[in-house]
Amino acid sequence: MVRIRTRDEILRVAAELFTRYGFKGTSLHDIAAEVGCSKATLLYHFAHKDAILLALVEPARQSLIDLVARLAGVDDKGVRDAAIDGFVDLVLRYRREVALIYDVTPQFLQEPAFDRVRELTDALVAGFAGRSADPADQTAAKVVLGGIAAVVIDDKTDAVELRPALVAVARRALIPGKD
Amino acid sequence: MVRIRTRDEILRVAAELFTRYGFKGTSLHDIAAEVGCSKATLLYHFAHKDAILLALVEPARQSLIDLVARLAGVDDKGVRDAAIDGFVDLVLRYRREVALIYDVTPQFLQEPAFDRVRELTDALVAGFAGRSADPADQTAAKVVLGGIAAVVIDDKTDAVELRPALVAVARRALIPGKD
DNA sequence: GTCTATATTCGGATAGAC
DNA sequence: GTCTATCCGAATATAGAC
Numbered sequence: 490m491v492r493i494r495t496r497d498e499i500l501r502v503a504a505e506l507f508t509r510y511g512f513k514g515t516s517l518h519d520i521a522a523e524v525g526c527s528k529a530t531l532l533y534h535f536a537h538k539d540a541i542l543l544a545l546v547e548p549a550r551q552s553l554i555d556l557v558a559r560l561a562g563v564d565d566k567g568v569r570d571a572a573i574d575g576f577v578d579l580v581l582r583y584r585r586e587v588a589l590i591y592d593v594t595p596q597f598l599q600e601p602a603f604d605r606v607r608e609l610t611d612a613l614v615a616g617f618a619g620r621s622a623d624p625a626d627q628t629a630a631k632v633v634l635g636g637i638a639a640v641v642i643d644d645k646t647d648a649v650e651l652r653p654a655l656v657a658v659a660r661r662a663l664i665p666g667k668d
Numbered sequence: 669m670v671r672i673r674t675r676d677e678i679l680r681v682a683a684e685l686f687t688r689y690g691f692k693g694t695s696l697h698d699i700a701a702e703v704g705c706s707k708a709t710l711l712y713h714f715a716h717k718d719a720i721l722l723a724l725v726e727p728a729r730q731s732l733i734d735l736v737a738r739l740a741g742v743d744d745k746g747v748r749d750a751a752i753d754g755f756v757d758l759v760l761r762y763r764r765e766v767a768l769i770y771d772v773t774p775q776f777l778q779e780p781a782f783d784r785v786r787e788l789t790d791a792l793v794a795g796f797a798g799r800s801a802d803p804a805d806q807t808a809a810k811v812v813l814g815g816i817a818a819v820v821i822d823d824k825t826d827a828v829e830l831r832p833a834l835v836a837v838a839r840r841a842l843i844p845g846k847d
Numbered sequence: 848g849t850c851t852a853t854a855t856t857c858g859g860a861t862a863g864a865c
Numbered sequence: 866g867t868c869t870a871t872c873c874g875a876a877t878a879t880a881g882a883c
Contacts, residue, residue: 495848511775513692516876530849532878596690628819628833629840635818636811644810646803654807661808662841674866695858709867711860854879861872 572616751795
């Protein structure tokens with residue numbers, strides 16, 4: 490459909506420029522110039538600049554919601570490995586989106602669409618920790634979460650090669666303590 | 669000395685606001701208002717806005733240089749533990765500065781003062797990996813580096829409590845492979 | 848749906864008096 | 866060393882024609 494071609498093109502270009510120069514480092518003018526349209530057209534398709542970013546990260550956010558829901562149904566024994574596999578899959582699939590989210594955090598944590606992201610990652614941390622209440626286990630879980638995210642953002646290595654290495658280090662770091 | 673009181677006050681306030689609202693989210697006007705002086709005074713003490721941030725993170729950067737230099741003198745057997753202890757100490761001492769550096773990265777990676785930071789962290793990663801050439805070991809090292817940084821930035825837990833938990837998870841994650 | 852033109856605000860930075 | 870006043874560019878967003 491010709492109807493949404495421009496809109497899609499805006500998203501494509503915005504993703505590229507946000508990734509390269511950061512959200513704040515990319516202006517509507519930059520996006521419009523690259524798309525080959527005017528700023529007004531951008532703001533016809535999206536209410537404001539933030540809306541472009543939110544549309545971009547929405548699929549990843551939805552995926553995170555799904556993952557957390559899935560983990561809720563897993564027992565304490567299996568939750569750690571399920572969290573590891575699910576999270577690694579997710580961040581490798583949405584590598585660019587993860588980078589965007591980290592780029593705009595914490596400024597965007599106030600956004601209505603983002604205020605549940607924090608609880609979602611908290612639930613994920615609990616999963617990594619095997620639902621342990623030990624602060625040391627939770628610290629380990631946060632290290633793994635943040636570390637994996639940092640690597641998929643920064644490292645350009647292929648996902649196929651990265652995946653087993655990430656899962657392996659996560660398993661080692663999160664060996665179950667004395668429950 | 670009354671001479672440098674204003675300058676110090678600028679740095680103190682800037683650190684606070686940069687931490688709370690981010691570097692780009694803080695204007696010279698904001699800093700000046702909080703300090704109780706004019707923007708012109710800010711720019712009398714610092715050539716431009718970037719210079720304020722650079723002055724703020726300089727001690728942490730110097731510390732990182734020292735750590736990497738120290739690690740160069742440690743043999744392959746001991747380098748992993750030395751890197752862990754040294755890095756955890758460093759980021760806990762310069763928690764706020766680490767947060768600032770991550771806030772402005774990658775925009776600031778081009779800055780002349782920052783172009784060596786990348787090689788420094790690369791050297792640190794090599795230390796975490798026990799100077800192993802195995803890509804999986806290097807991935808693990810990057811997870812640990814990024815994960816520890818993420819925790820000290822985000823988590824508000826006391827350093828005394830955090831330290832042993834960080835060292836423990838790092839040791840587990842970086843168990844030596846088959847050299 | 849897309850454009851041009853513009854309103855408006857805000858940012859960093861400078862000039863020059865005191 | 867600090868101020869007031871101002872410049873200039875950039876940024877988001879809007880108005881209204883086509």
